[in-house]
Amino acid sequence: MTLKHLEEYRDSAIAEKLIERITNTIKHDVRLMEVCGTHTVSIFRSGIRSILPPMISLLSGPGCPVCVTDQKEIDAFIELARKDGVIVTTFGDLMRVPGTKSSLLKERADGTKSSLLKERADGRDIRIVYSTFDALEVAKKNPAKKVVFLGVGFETTAPTIAAAIFSAAEMNVDNFSVICAHKLVPPALEALMAMENVQIDGFLLPGHVSVIIGVKAYQPFFKRHQIPCVIAGFEPADILQAIGLLVEQIESGRPALQNAYSRAVTLEGNTKAQKLLEDVFEPADVCWRAIGVIPQSGLKIRKKYERYDAETRFDIQVADSMDPKGCACGQILIGTKTPPQCPLFKTVCTPIDPVGPCMVSTEGTCAAYYKYHI
Numbered sequence: 001m002t003l004k005h006l007e008e009y010r011d012s013a014i015a016e017k018l019i020e021r022i023t024n025t026i027k028h029d030v031r032l033m034e035v036c037g038t039h040t041v042s043i044f045r046s047g048i049r050s051i052l053p054p055m056i057s058l059l060s061g062p063g064c065p066v067c068v069t070d071q072k073e074i075d076a077f078i079e080l081a082r083k084d085g086v087i088v089t090t091f092g093d094l095m096r097v098p099g100t101k102s103s104l105l106k107e108r109a110d111g112t113k114s115s116l117l118k119e120r121a122d123g124r125d126i127r128i129v130y131s132t133f134d135a136l137e138v139a140k141k142n143p144a145k146k147v148v149f150l151g152v153g154f155e156t157t158a159p160t161i162a163a164a165i166f167s168a169a170e171m172n173v174d175n176f177s178v179i180c181a182h183k184l185v186p187p188a189l190e191a192l193m194a195m196e197n198v199q200i201d202g203f204l205l206p207g208h209v210s211v212i213i214g215v216k217a218y219q220p221f222f223k224r225h226q227i228p229c230v231i232a233g234f235e236p237a238d239i240l241q242a243i244g245l246l247v248e249q250i251e252s253g254r255p256a257l258q259n260a261y262s263r264a265v266t267l268e269g270n271t272k273a274q275k276l277l278e279d280v281f282e283p284a285d286v287c288w289r290a291i292g293v294i295p296q297s298g299l300k301i302r303k304k305y306e307r308y309d310a311e312t313r314f315d316i317q318v319a320d321s322m323d324p325k326g327c328a329c330g331q332i333l334i335g336t337k338t339p340p341q342c343p344l345f346k347t348v349c350t351p352i353d354p355v356g357p358c359m360v361s362t363e364g365t366c367a368a369y370y371k372y373h374i
């Protein structure tokens with residue numbers, strides 16, 4: 001089905017036809033994972049879960065950047081914010097993620113766990129920015145301070161951060177640096193396939209990330225695992241179309257790597273952004289929350305830009321980081337649990353007082369279940 005205008009992607013008559021096609025095709029129970037927090041929210045917001053045949057289970061994967069950021073990285077951000085003369089700049093979602101109480105991260109006077117928001121209330125200079133270039137501007141306006149940007153996110157946000165580092169080098173802005181906690185999607189798919197307890201029949205692949213990395217970035221993964229994969233956009237018809245393609249692949253026994261978001265995603269992706277990433281970053285083994293270290297699944301700043309690497313510029317000591325007690329974010333991120341299966345969901349853990357990052361972030365699965373699940 002070819003759609004041309006945005007209204008068509010939200011047209012209920014078109015959605016009904018797509019659902020009818022899915023219903024007529026599906027014969028078996030299937031488990032499909034969306035590997036993107038924006039898909040998770042879009043699926044809930046448009047009510048897609050409630051109108052799909054009950055044989056389809058939608059699992060939310062490790063696609064929320066704040067949620068997959070390791071606890072040790074969160075603790076490092078807080079530790080950094082406590083250093084004198086430092087201005088921490090960040091996207092807003094990170095502000096309320098709880099840190100660990102530990103010997104190095106001194107407990108707050110009121111006995112509660114810290115977070116960047118609480119550190120700011122304690123007088124630390126932590127500023128929410130809307131782009132990395134805003135952070136660079138903060139550095140230019142505050143030459144006597146050291147300005148650090150907290151770099152979290154996937155291949156979608158990493159190019160803008162690479163561009164800011166590149167610009168800082170061009171303009172010789174020496175008081176700007178980035179703490180790099182970026183993650184990459186294809187290695188996470190590999191890690192999911194290697195987990196014995198994870199059962200996935202097909203992947204709804206992320207649209208935004210794919211705009212940057214292109215269809216070709218998934219080809220080695222697909223070749224190895226021969227599992228149905230469809231790149232999807234974010235409107236209701238985009239998602240239903242992609243689910244329909246996955247179901248057709250599964251029922252026909254003919255897995256494929258398909259691009260259902262061709263109005264934005266090409267085979268090659270954004271080669272300019274890829275070159276910038278290649279220039280500034282190199283792949284690294286990094287730790288994902290509750291999943292552990294995934295080989296070559298993150299980015300670190302290359303040696304030639306090391307003066308913009310906050311980890312080399314600052315002595316950031318973090319010990320005893322622990323995931324929040326009782327929090328099931330780890331299982332939720334790999335699709336083995338849903339938020340209502342966490343005993344803290346809606347009882348102890350709420351968006352006002354979150355225990356884990358999946359309840360903090362607007363793209364977090366727990367926050368989406370809290371807001372939209374009936």
Ligand code: SF4
Pocket residue numbers: 326327328329332339342343344345346349350354355356357358359360366
């Ligand atoms: S409901 Fe709260 S405690 Fe439970 S998994 Fe989600 S974020 Fe963690």
